[in-house]
Amino acid sequence: MESPREDYVCIHCSTKSQQLFKKYGPDLIKLTRCSKCGEPVDEYIEMEFSIIFIDMVLQRIEAYRHLIFNAGIQKPWKLALLFLLGEALELWLSEHYVPSRGWQDDFATPFTVELEWRFYLTCFLLVVSNTVFIVLVILALYFCCDKSLANSSTMLQSVIIGSYGKMLALPAVLWNYPLGATRCVVTFFYLLSQVQACRAASGSSRKLATTVVLVSYAVQQLAGHALSGPLLRLLNS
Structure with missing residues (x-):
């Protein structure tokens, strides 16, 4: 299981979340669902950056939330x-x-x-x-x-x-x-x-x-x- 954090954010409604996914095995993870809206907290974690960048160009606010709160830009x-x-x-x-x-x-x-x-x-x-x-x-x-x-x-x-x-x-x-x-x-x-x-x-x-x-x-x-x-x-x- 992914270690909990307090600063993850649902990309759909901005609700705080302690984790983005749960890990059940070496190759099996399940995306965590938001406690407020019921959507996956951040489905972008399964996508290539090229897809995220395209959504940024299309001005999807979810892509910005992913990069700002959940991606952890170093x-x-x-x-x-x-x-x-x-x-x-x-x-x-x-x-x-x-x-x-x-x-x-x-x-x-x-x-x-x-x-x-x-x-x-x-x-x-x-x-x-x-x-x-x-x-x-x-x-x-x-x-x-x-x-x-x-x-x-x-x-x-x-x-x-x-x-x-x-x-x-x-x-x-x-x-x-x-x-x-x-x-x-x-x-x-x-x-x-x-x-x-x-x-x-x-x-x-x-x-x-x-x-x-x-x-x-x-x-x-x-x-x-x-x-x-x-x-x-x-x-x-």
């Missing part, structure tokens, strides 16, 4: 670093690289140094702006939602998981898709993913989660634009 900061570097690379390439023609300058030393500093600047701006977004989302949900379902650490993990959509913009730059339309689609998908992740982690309503995500995103963009101007002038001076 070291989420590595996932956050991957998303940060991917987004920074996409923004950096979109400014200095055109896939159909290559680099718009040669790799003379001054040009290379400038590109390197601009990449570091992009990373710094993203760290600051994403921190603003994360703090606002966690504070809003922490004070407005049921604290018995998730703590601040779980909410932080949910925001990180909900950021996977940003990685979709990087292939668009490399494959020379129109940046304007692509970024609109990616931004919409990213915000929708954040809403679902916040709902899954906090048990909040769709209306509240949408409001929190949109307001936090607007403040994030304002903070990024406010910082980018002075830093670019400092870099070019």
Whole structure:
């Protein structure tokens, strides 16, 4: 039998559960059913990650609950670093690289140094702006939602998981898709993913989660634009 825990959650109704399955032999397990809704607590434990990812793309809240509460993602900061570097690379390439023609300058030393500093600047701006977004989302949900379902650490993990959509913009730059339309689609998908992740982690309503995500995103963009101007002038001076 699986060792009991207090932090498993039914992916259908968010009810706490001590276990996901019972083991009756080397090759025989039985999924635990939720005491409230009667559904299996988490049928995703029998599925491949590719199926879980497809359900995330389809914005099924059950897939988000599985990853946030039951999957036990190790070291989420590595996932956050991957998303940060991917987004920074996409923004950096979109400014200095055109896939159909290559680099718009040669790799003379001054040009290379400038590109390197601009990449570091992009990373710094993203760290600051994403921190603003994360703090606002966690504070809003922490004070407005049921604290018995998730703590601040779980909410932080949910925001990180909900950021996977940003990685979709990087292939668009490399494959020379129109940046304007692509970024609109990616931004919409990213915000929708954040809403679902916040709902899954906090048990909040769709209306509240949408409001929190949109307001936090607007403040994030304002903070990024406010910082980018002075830093670019400092870099070019």
